Amino acid sequence: MEVIRNMDQDERFEQAVRVTGAGLFVNLGLTIFKLFAGVLGNSAAMLADGVHSLSDFLTDLVVILGFEIARKPVDRTHNYGHGKVETLSASLVGLMLFVVAGQTFLYGLRKSLLVINGETLQQPALIALYAAILSILSKELMYHYTIRHARKINSMALTANAWHHRSDALSSVCTMIGVGAAIFLGGRWTVLDPLMAVFLSLFIFKVALKISCSSVNELIEASLDEKTNAEVREIILNTEGVRALSNMKTRKIGSNIAVDVHIKVDSGLNVGEADRIALHVEHSLKKTFGPYTYVLVKAEPDIPEPPIHPGKTGVCLRKEAETRPEEWGSEERNPDENR
Numbered sequence: 001m002e003v004i005r006n007m008d009q010d011e012r013f014e015q016a017v018r019v020t021g022a023g024l025f026v027n028l029g030l031t032i033f034k035l036f037a038g039v040l041g042n043s044a045a046m047l048a049d050g051v052h053s054l055s056d057f058l059t060d061l062v063v064i065l066g067f068e069i070a071r072k073p074v075d076r077t078h079n080y081g082h083g084k085v086e087t088l089s090a091s092l093v094g095l096m097l098f099v100v101a102g103q104t105f106l107y108g109l110r111k112s113l114l115v116i117n118g119e120t121l122q123q124p125a126l127i128a129l130y131a132a133i134l135s136i137l138s139k140e141l142m143y144h145y146t147i148r149h150a151r152k153i154n155s156m157a158l159t160a161n162a163w164h165h166r167s168d169a170l171s172s173v174c175t176m177i178g179v180g181a182a183i184f185l186g187g188r189w190t191v192l193d194p195l196m197a198v199f200l201s202l203f204i205f206k207v208a209l210k211i212s213c214s215s216v217n218e219l220i221e222a223s224l225d226e227k228t229n230a231e232v233r234e235i236i237l238n239t240e241g242v243r244a245l246s247n248m249k250t251r252k253i254g255s256n257i258a259v260d261v262h263i264k265v266d267s268g269l270n271v272g273e274a275d276r277i278a279l280h281v282e283h284s285l286k287k288t289f290g291p292y293t294y295v296l297v298k299a300e301p302d303i304p305e306p307p308i309h310p311g312k313t314g315v316c317l318r319k320e321a322e323t324r325p326e327e328w329g330s331e332e333r334n335p336d337e338n339r
């Protein structure tokens, strides 16, 4: 039963990677064509739109990298897996996006000021307009493709991705308006093209800010959001045999989550029975949050005031729940227990 569940998880995973991969290739194609059209067509708005596609391509790359890294098994030198590699790459991408957003902003502003100071800009060429139309069409198609798969595998991440595609289509509508006005109205209206570049750079800033905040938060071990924490709590408390939970700690390791928790079980249970309950908690969490979820459950007897006897303070059941391919190191036993 558990194997089938994990296979389902893997299949969902594969689909998510495939759909994100398709988005990555579309964004790469659009980046190249838009930057080319922006330079050749002399359009600041199209250049900004191209830089936006570049930022989308880079974020897709980090997400795919994260998916691949999540599969990389735990090893002797990385006992918690390699998820933070994704976090680190994301913070670098965030930093880089601040730089390109700033450059795009200044470029558009400088060109706009030229027009305001009385100079006339060269009108953009039609290729910039074609690039905008192509971008709108392909992004709307990507929205439909992604949302269909998101519904099929019920993935929040993919749904967010789909809506991002649609918002990209909308920002290309802005580009189309700026470029179109500059081409067809000419004269002072050419200012609309660089002004649109300034406007679009704000969106790149927004992406940069979002990526940087979440990756820095993850690097300093922030807890999961309240909604996810409540979901984790509910799953644990709904597991049969769990009487209470305490000391719950959550955090993110790349695209995976990590949960440390103490559960209270019937004090009449033996070690094996208590361990089975801890295992159930682990499996339920992995079923919801993916096979690479890190879970550490400590089962404690459910008694009001635990008696304190030095050296014999009850049995702690520690269930290390990460999926590790092999055991390393020698087993450490409490010497008192062998007597």
Ligand SMILES: [Zn+2]
Pocket: 052, 053, 056, 164, 167, 168
């Ligand atoms: Zn975008």
